[in-house]
């Protein structure tokens with residue numbers, strides 16, 4: 001048993017996740033589509049936001065919002081309190097492995113420990129399902145999406161394609177550094193949007209969307 005797992009990602013035409021300015025209003029507007037129970041985020045995505053988080057105090061936890069779960073086997077994330085207070089999530093959960101080094105001083109965050117050297121993504125999703133999560137939305141620049149894809153743990157891929165080529169500025173791609181595993185996908189939507197954006201949705205074979 002695991003939740004329905006969807007990765008929603010803003011990309012350039014060549015599939016880069018950085019090196020261009022995403023339309024954040026449309027990106028986050030569409031992200032509400034799935035009403036996820038858990039937002040699963042890669043540590044590197046959080047680290048890219050930490051300076052801004054630390055500089056701008058948030059309103060506090062969002063009752064009824066999703067849980068923020070961060071894959072962080074190296075214990076690199078520091079701003080747990082700021083994340084909790086950002087106003088997007090009801091709470092925060094650090095996903096660590098058995099070999100995770102000592103936690104940041106003063107970090108006040110609930111932990112889930114799986115795996116030895118790295119967080120065990122499959123075991124993590126199973127535990128989240130046991131705790132009642134039905135839908136998990138992945139927020140990642142591609143590395144975490146690729147890791148999930150290679151383990152058969154992704155149900156839906158949602159690409160918000162921007163009319164731009166990131167070129168050499170695009171250092172990351174939605175499937176991570178390695179090529180994605182080959183195979184067919186089931187089309188689940190193709191919609192032109194304002195500003196020349198196109199929203200593409202695909203499901204992996206056998207994936208059943210939540211009711």
Ligand SMILES: NC(=O)c1ccc[n+]([C@@H]2O[C@H](COP(=O)([O-])OP(=O)(O)OC[C@H]3O[C@@H](n4cnc5c(N)ncnc54)[C@H](OP(=O)(O)O)[C@@H]3O)[C@@H](O)[C@H]2O)c1
Nearest residue numbers: 009010017042043044045048071073140141142143144147
């Ligand atoms: N365009 C978009 O929609 C979008 C969305 C989000 C972020 N971004 C941008 O993308 C950048 C960050 O993306 P990123 O791709 O570098 O990193 P990321 O996906 O945010 O983070 C990588 C995560 O994958 C985990 N991971 C990798 N391989 C794993 C494995 N085999 N097992 C378990 N966990 C594994 C890492 O865990 P460990 O920590 O344990 O190593 C880490 O938490 C930032 O610049 C951000 O601004 C863009």
